[in-house]
Every structure is written in C-alpha cells, then in structure tokens.
Amino acid sequence: MKKLTMIATAAMAFSLFASATLSNPAAAAAKTSADFTDLSNTNAALKAKIDAMLAEGIFDGVSDNSFGINQNMTRAQFAKVATLIYDIKVDPTVKVSSFSDVHADDAANGWAIPYIEAAKKAGLIDGVTNTTFVPGDSVTTGQLDTLLLKGLGKKVSTTGSPWYSDAVKQASDLGIHPTGKTGEQLAIRADLVQSSYTAQQAFDKQNLVSITKAAAASDTKSVQVTLNRSVDTTKATLVLKNGTTVVPTKAVWSTDAQSVTLTADLALAAGDYTVTLGGLDASAIQTGTANFKVAAATNDSGNISIVGTYTLAAVLDSGLTDAATGSNGLADKATAEDPTLSKFAKEIEIKVKDASGDTIAVPGIIQSVHSSDPSIVKAGLNATTHRGYVLGNKVGTADVSVIVQIGNGDAKQLHVTVTVTKDSITAKEIKAGTTTIDKTLALVGSNYESTFDAYTAMDLSITDNYGITYKNSEIPKYNFALGTLFITNDVKGNAADGAVGTVTVTNGSVHVVGNVTYFELTAVTASGQKVTSYVNLKR
Template sequence: MKKLTMIATAAMAFSLFASATLSHPASAATKTSADFTDLSTADAALKAKIDAMLTQGIFEGVSDSSFGINQNMTRAQFAKVATLIYDVKVDPSVKVSSFSDVHAEDAANGWAIPYIEAAKKAGLIDGVTDTTFEPGASVTAGQLDTLLLKGLGKKVSTTGSPWYADAVKQATDLGIHPTGKTGDQLAIRADLVQSSYTAQQAFDKLTLVSITKAAAGSDTKSVQVTFNRNVDTSKATLVLKNGSTVVPTKATWSTDAQAVTLTTDLALAAGDYTVTLGGLDASAIQTGTASFSVAAAPSDSGNTGNSGNSGNVSFVGSYTLADVLDSGLTDTATGTDGFIDKATAQDPTKSKLAKEVKIKVTSGGEEVAVPGIIQSIFSSDPSVVKVGLDSATHRGYILGNKAGTADISVMVQVGSGNAKQLHVTVTVKSDSVAAKKIKADNTTIEQSMNGAASTSFNAFNKMDLTITDNYDQTYEGAEVANYNFALGTAFTTNKIKGDAAKGDVGSVSVDPTGKVVVTGNVTSFELTAVTSSGQTATSFVTITP
C-alpha cells in the first residue's frame, strides 16, 4: 500500500482560521441522513454525526439517494473534509489544480480542486508525487490517523514498524482511529465520518477564540475589535465598559467574522475601557477581554468634567435610595384610593420614589444656570439601580431596585462644547421609606355644612401637607396622597365640639383615603396627620352651618 504523503504543521494550520465557503453541491446543505437509503439501518449515533456534518456542508452524498457509507474514502473526499473541519480558508473560484492529474472537467473529482489546493497551501496534504495527487485513490486508516493528528498539532513518528504504529496509538487514545481496524486497512466513508467528527471536536477545543486587539477609532465614536479566528456572530456578544459602567454600542461584523466595529451615539470620554466577549461557550474562549484607553482632549480638566469653554461640570451631592422594587413597596401602588399605579411608581422618570441626577456647571468659579444637559444615563447594575432619561428635557433619574451599589454614568454636553462622561456611585438601602418630617401648610380650615346634615372634604388637600422622607425626598400637596402607600400617613380627630344649644355633639370620621365626614352638630375639631414614624401635623377645623 502506497503511503500517503502529508506535510502539516500546527502553526500553518492554526494561522488560517476562517469560514470555508462551500461549493459542491449547493443542495447538499439541505439534506439529512433520512434522505439516503443506505443509512436506513445505521445506528442513531452515526446518523447524528452525519446530520451535524451535512448541516455544516462538510459531507454530501455520492448521489441524491445514497450517502455511500460503506464506500472507500478517496483522497479528494478527504482533502475537502480536512479543510472544513480545520477551518482552512477555501477559495471556490480556484478552477485549475497544481497537479497534472486533477482536472475541472473530471466529473468524479474536479469539484475537489478548491479543497485540494487549500489543503496543500495550508500544509495539510501534499501530492503522491511532486506533480500528481491521485484524487480517486483510497486512503488507509493509518494515513487517515496521521493527517488528522497533524492537523491537531500532534507530532507523529513514521520511523517505527509498521510506519503507522505511532499514529494509530495516538489516534486511538484520542478516539480518532477507526474502530476495529489496523493501520493498513482501507478507511471507508463511515470511518471518515466518525474520525473527522471527533477530530473536529478536538480541534474546536484547541482553537479557542481570543480578542487580539481593541482600540478606539479616530473619532472616538467607534471601537475596533479583532480576533485570532472567525467568531460565531449569531451567538457572540460584546460589552464595552468605562470602568464598571456599560456603554451601549451597535456591533457591525466583518465579512470574515474576525473583526467587529462597535459604534456609540456619543464620543467616548477620556478614560480606561474594556471590551468583553460573551455569548459563546466559556470553554471556547481563551482571552475574552481587551483593554484600551481614550486620551483626554486638550479641553478636558479632570474627573469632574469640562465641556470646552462652557465650564466645569459635576454632580450635585451624593445619592442614596430605598429598595422600593425588591422590597415589594411598589406592588402596593394599586392605582386606587388616591394612589398612583404600579407602572408610574416603577418608572424612574415619573416616580417620586426616584431621584433626579442633578448636574452643576461652573465657569470662573461661579455656578452657571443651564437647562437639561444629560444626553444619556447608564447603570452598571440595573438590578440595583434603574435609570431613566427624559429625552425632552435632557434630565436623568435613578430609582432603587435592591440593596447594593451601582456606578451611574451620564454623558453631558453644555452648549457646543465636548461631550463629557461623569460617574457617581449610588447606594441602595433596605431601610423602608418613612416620613422624617411633616408639615401642614393650612393649619386653619373652614368648612361649611351648607344647610345639610353632613359635609365632607379631603384631609390631604385641605391640610396641604408636605412630607420629607428619610431619603430626603419631599412630597407636596396631592403627592402625599398619591404616595401614601409608602408614607403611611393616617388621620385622627380630637376635641370635637358642637353648639351646646343644639343638643348632643355630632360625629367626625376619617377613612384611609383621607376623606373626612362631618355629621350633625359639630362646630370645630382638631384634625391631625400622623406618619408611620410618629411625626404629626395638626390643623384646626371650624364648621359653619
């Protein structure tokens, strides 16, 4: 048996990672093992492997109805399989072979020219002689083992006796060697399926994906990321961060899937950035993170921010929030009994349980009044802090979800100056919302019976309450009633008096919504608002007939 001549090095094979373009025949990609009559009795495991490789275009049948499972494997067939399982780039436009015995008009083997040439260029396989390839010649199990091992970067000794002894041993250890065959026996297509499938699995583990470089574009509104090999773009995700803050991007992949451009809405602020690859199986990634820096523009002046000649920009104060979502507090915002609804309570741009992120601009040491200047706002951990942006007013808001801390990043722009990214750490506590201070702006209330036996009014409205909670958030007027599911304000009545000349004193009642009902002979009483933490505010109410 003639020994198959092969030249392969791991370095050469591994330097040519790219998706192979299939050229023979197009219909094969749609077939499954069920389409071939000679596979009807094949075991399920073999069929599964055939289906996987049919889907990838690595195999096709020898005819529309026959897979040729028991036919001998040819050198042309193996050249194709070798290039595809080892991700060697194949140029389908190549129609002329470097071997004198391989011709495009050869119905049996002409289709294999692009694969033979690609395999030769990659150093995976050579001719039988310098000028001939013998594409229709059969391949032995030992020859199959040797080429597959070299494609995996293994060193194979051929000096022993027989020459294939080392190849068979290594291939057997890796599960690549055709079961039950000696190295000098011919390999059939079933052997090629089993061996190449296992070799491809091993190869995929060896050829882990790595980010080789990440760098900001010249406009600092894009980041170019390159990889050592092609990437599965249907699964891959890229996350760009400035510190711990995620910067939203749009990804555009190159045609060979070995590079991606991440674009941002605004220019990247000066600072240190990381790009992290995700979405793939962790076992397929070797180096999934790359770092780069964006230099400060000449007009930048420190971490507090600077927008050209428009002044220094910084946050106002620090931020502490309650865990209003995780604690279930917003679940009690029923939209009834004067309460706001849950959707409003959980919307950072609408909820009084949220806080506005306030930005200060100074110029020449003096604070400058500016309208909303926030272009975008992001949370490093939305499960801790939710954020919202009112795009009409360019104001940003934050709402506590669960206890913890999160880095909040805002991009601001004052006038025509450069955009600047600012960061602030927000703390979310599990301490319940509670009133810290309460005040009644109306301490004297006058209400008329208008000749009726009773009258009613709303205590929240009439007292015109103002409450400041333990997170320094202030609720005024109707807001106290709207958020009483959180504030827990109740009302009591005292010193109810009537006209002695009219007999027994009437009654005063107050329900949970703050509705006060006065019935019968009542001329005055004290109405007191009591918070859940015990603070009080009192108004004196007089009733006229």
C-alpha cells in the first residue's frame, strides 16, 4: 500500500484498521483480565495494564468472555481509547455522526459516534475522506505511533522514507512503539494496550506541574519563577526562604499563569534560597521546589570588574532587523536579534587583576547575565563558551547584572549600565587589508573570465558608530544596516586583444569577462567612506 493511501493527513493514519465485532462497550459491566479466557496465558505485566485500563473504562472485551487480545483494533475502538487516555471531553448525547458511513443503528460501530466526534473536534483524528470515517478498518504500528505522538503534542515528520520512520523512532524513544514490530505491520489489541498505557502515563506526567526555573532579578528584590504549565492562580502559592527563614513577598502572575514574580520589600541578602510551590493537590505536582543563590551585588568585586562602555543602537524597536531576510547573503532575522549571535550585540568584557596588579582580560567566566528590562536591552549567555552579550532593543537604559566565577572560587555579581540610543547604525571607518589584488583569468567557453568575492579579496573591515567592527564575510550579512556597495573604475585591457572587456559587481561578487588586465575596485559605505584596491589580472 502506498504512503499516499495510508496518510494523506495525520488523521488518515487510521485508514488501515481491521474490523472486529464489538457490542457497545459503554454498556458493558466492569471486568478484570480474569474474566476473559483468551488472557489466561498472558504475562502478568500485560494483565496488570489491561486491568488498569479495564477499570478506567478505556478498554472492553469483544465479547463476555473474550478480550480479543490478538485481534486488530478498529478505528472506532481507537477513537474511544484516544479520547479517554488524553482526557478529551466526550458528549455522550451526540447520536449523529458527521461521517456518512457511521450510523447510530450500526450494531458494530454506532456506539462510537460520541468518541469519533470528540476526537475529530479535538483535532486528533479525522475521516479517511471528507465524508467517510471507515470505522472498521485496521491500523499499522507506524500509524498508531503517529496518532499517539500527536496526542502528546509531538511534531512528526512524514517526509522520510519510509514515511513512518520518524514516528517509529520517536515512539520507540518514548517506549510507545510495539516491541519487535516494523512500522508497516498491523497493530493488534495487545499492541494497543501496551502503547496506549505508556502514552497515557507520559500524558499524565507531562501534565503534572513543575517549577522549571527560579532566579533573582538584577535588583535582587524580585525573583522570577517559571512553571512548565499554567496553574490555578487562585489556589497556587509560592513560599520563598533564605535558608530556613521565610522571606515575605508579593506575587504577581503572568497572564498565561505559567510564571510569577515574587517581590520582597528589601533587596535579598546574599545566600541560598528555596522557592516552594503549594496550594495545589499534591498529586498534581511533580517538582515543587527550586533552589538558587544570591551573590553580593557590586560594580567591582575585588579584582574582577566589567570594563568598556556599553552604548547600543535600538536595532529591534527601530525595525532595522526586518530587513534581515536571510536572502542574497544577508543574515536572517533570528540571528540578527539573538544577543549571542548578532553582530549588533556587544560582548561583556571582564577583566581581572593578576597577582602583580596588572589587569588582564579573562573571557569565558560568566555564569549568568540578566537585563533589568529586556524590552530595552536583551542579554544573552553562550552556555558553552561562558561569554555574555547585550543587544539594544529600544531607546532607554537598563541595568545588566553578571555572575562570574573563576575556577572553583566564589561567584561574584557585577553590574553595568547599558544605554540604547535612537542613532541609526552608520559606518564610521572602512579599511582594506589588501590594496593590490592579483587574479587569474580562466578560459570559459570563448571568453576569459574571473569571479571573486570583493569583501574577502579586499580584506574589508568596517567599524560602525557604536564601535562594532565587521570583517570580510560579516559585512554582506549586515549590509542592510551598513549599506556598502562597490564601484569599478579605470578598467583597462591589452590593446593588442581588441575591445576592453567588462567588470560587474553584484552583491559583492565581482565578475570579469573578456579583455581586462586592470581595474580599480572601490568599496563605498552609505555614510560616504571609501577605500580602493587595485586589481591586476593575467591569463
């Protein structure tokens, strides 16, 4: 069967369920695995899962004394399983299906209408076509994986070969994929029990509440606490302690109820702190505590200090980065707006006095960096190199706090004021490291040609009015701000070879065609600075 037939959409992944006769499960009495004769030789671990899902009404037998452990699972049966394991709201009063092939008077599948409609409304499954659901068809394990992952909020790619390879890999990593089966094999009810049970456990776990992060702000008067999911803010409480001492705070929740700012009356003293989540049912909390440290805040901590001035352009609020399209050699918007990647950002320079009293630069010792107002200054940390960066957003000033640590020594907190101005970025100075360029023409067809990159051939560097230097290949990436272009002059050829050839420059790429032995290549910035290199060509 072709992939197109099996999964034209995520929902069509259910188009291969095999038919299984089933009386209305909703009306069946609660049973255990001991009531079904075909489970007598089933291993204890699988029986325990069956019992758990029977008790929750997620599964039923195919008859009074048969569970149908080795039968294929129908689309109708799975619609019920999917809605129940993922807590999808089901309206039992729904008696009319949106699909033409599902009818309330169908003894085998009519009972499933509320589940099918609920699963469809939740965006979990759909019909094989716009009008048909085919409730009695069977499913492959690859299709089973795809829909169970979808219910867990996972993104699954179907562009690989085979189409289900990504689904099988993700499901296997989560323990959902049926053991020992390939993606094209049909799933039986035993597979569905195992997979659905594991998927439900993962779903329940990811819906538990955890504190994912707690950290003091740069003013050390407030603490930002982040949760993995939203909570009922009328019930949730957070207690801040310094050691065993409770620190009174005022809590202000975010609009999405997934983070809260705890503000104390006074700056927090240096020490070890704990935040504890309470007020909710204990069974709904997975990780209810988080620890963090507050270091003494100084602008110069002993022999360690921040040096340099930090004045930046408002590159985000000004709309400048909208021109970072990622095409024609330009940086993309995400890169231009990332403090750890953007050339518009400045690295926070840390200097330390050595034993002799000399000041030396020491990179790679920053543990964290925070901006008091990210809407003005964005701060970022490269966690691999331990270097910190700041990037201007909108006009204003912000305090940036930096935690540094050398070796196994105590962490130190430093501060620096960063100013963001409305002045646009302009080139203040342009230099060419190479003023004489020698190139060789190659015979291409009937013409001699040469192509080279002007930025690297000239070894260009541009320093802007904020003191940031862009070199060689960095210049074209940020040319939407620098506005550099190239002019050619005094193009010469060999008189004995006839008419002089042509030199064109497009996006910094120089293309020479024909009889050219020499020309002047001039780089010009938008602010008027110029630099020229002299190009010699030979065959």
